[in-house]
Amino acid sequence: MEFETRAIHEGQQPDPQTGAVIVPIYLTSTYQQDAIGQHKGYEYSRTGNPTRTALEEALASIENGKFGLAFASGLAATTTVLSLLKSGDHIVAGDDLYGGTYRLLERVVKNWGVNTTYVDIDHIADFETAIQPNTKLIWIETPTNPLLKIIDIAALTNIARKHNIILVVDNTFASPYFQRPLDLGADIVVHSTTKYLGGHSDIIGGAVVTSNEQLYTELKFYQNAIGAIPSPFDSWLVLRGIKTLAIRMREHEKNALFLAKFLEKHPKVERIYYPGLPSHEQHQLAQEQMSGFGGMISLELKGGFAEVERFASRLKLFLLAESLGGVESLLCYPAKMTHGSLPEAERLKRGIKDNLVRLSVGIENSLDLQTDLENALSSS
Numbered sequence: 001m002e003f004e005t006r007a008i009h010e011g012q013q014p015d016p017q018t019g020a021v022i023v024p025i026y027l028t029s030t031y032q033q034d035a036i037g038q039h040k041g042y043e044y045s046r047t048g049n050p051t052r053t054a055l056e057e058a059l060a061s062i063e064n065g066k067f068g069l070a071f072a073s074g075l076a077a078t079t080t081v082l083s084l085l086k087s088g089d090h091i092v093a094g095d096d097l098y099g100g101t102y103r104l105l106e107r108v109v110k111n112w113g114v115n116t117t118y119v120d121i122d123h124i125a126d127f128e129t130a131i132q133p134n135t136k137l138i139w140i141e142t143p144t145n146p147l148l149k150i151i152d153i154a155a156l157t158n159i160a161r162k163h164n165i166i167l168v169v170d171n172t173f174a175s176p177y178f179q180r181p182l183d184l185g186a187d188i189v190v191h192s193t194t195k196y197l198g199g200h201s202d203i204i205g206g207a208v209v210t211s212n213e214q215l216y217t218e219l220k221f222y223q224n225a226i227g228a229i230p231s232p233f234d235s236w237l238v239l240r241g242i243k244t245l246a247i248r249m250r251e252h253e254k255n256a257l258f259l260a261k262f263l264e265k266h267p268k269v270e271r272i273y274y275p276g277l278p279s280h281e282q283h284q285l286a287q288e289q290m291s292g293f294g295g296m297i298s299l300e301l302k303g304g305f306a307e308v309e310r311f312a313s314r315l316k317l318f319l320l321a322e323s324l325g326g327v328e329s330l331l332c333y334p335a336k337m338t339h340g341s342l343p344e345a346e347r348l349k350r351g352i353k354d355n356l357v358r359l360s361v362g363i364e365n366s367l368d369l370q371t372d373l374e375n376a377l378s379s380s
């Protein structure tokens, strides 16, 4: 079955008791057991819940993986994956990371005795150079946030396999509709389902998918032992979001490409970052490893911060807000919002300038969005 069909049906058979077409929200913490030691597959809802099971099966299917696990947030998913490591282990990570992942690595995981080396993602060979005898895991995001750089997943797979290291890809920005890292050899995929998978800016959630049974068994143990699981209602909302992921992603991409072309030519725009534009440095690689370029655009405005402030305050449809991946368009100012916790020198070193803004392009009418941008950029 193809992606669209699996997104709607996998793990979501009609309820055998009532025929309900939609998976019910099982608001129960516990389950009656037939006899001591005999149950119907569920004992306690931290360990398992049928609504969550449906979501986990759908997640595995759309990532072309065997096993899915759902979490209370993207960072809960990340924390659970990092629990695979023990004191003295080492991580190699790309240097363009979600700010919260960086904070987790530096201010929490480091206290467990697990250190991280950050590698300039423009130089893939540096990942191999950074590997130490105690390196257990490589962590990357692609496309990256906010500069939308592309990392060659297949090339990293070769490095990881050669050194027997687990490769984790945070696939939040592309969504499984446009990129499936497991097919390219990654061991684990992580998502913030808060973004495209949920798709409606109404929940916080996370996911982990793998095809490696041993890793799954360990991660399932940690999911239960740590307990950062999503509620049945949140699981249901993500499941509902996944049903329309394919059509939403096609619209996000169509609008983003249209607006990227418009912005690239606009005299107030100094530089634009969108992997779907031939001018993007890694357009070729993006074309090879992704089946579409997604809905995120970043741009630098001429005139510095004053121009950014003016632009943000004049936009009517693009709302100034954190997060991304919802049906509505959002604008974010990385220097003060998503990447505000980075020291200024470090932020500038990573190319996140004071005139950089990030757009999460929604699925409103593309001409309305263009008009909104045009008005906000105009001098009058």
Ligand SMILES: *Cc1c(COP(=O)(O)O)cnc(C)c1O
Residues within 6 Å of the ligand: 073, 074, 075, 076, 098, 100, 101, 141, 145, 170, 172, 173, 191, 192, 193, 194, 195, 204, 205, 206
């Ligand atoms: C939002 C985000 C996260 C964190 O997810 P939460 O659901 O906010 O915990 C991780 N990675 C990426 C790329 C994100 O955009």
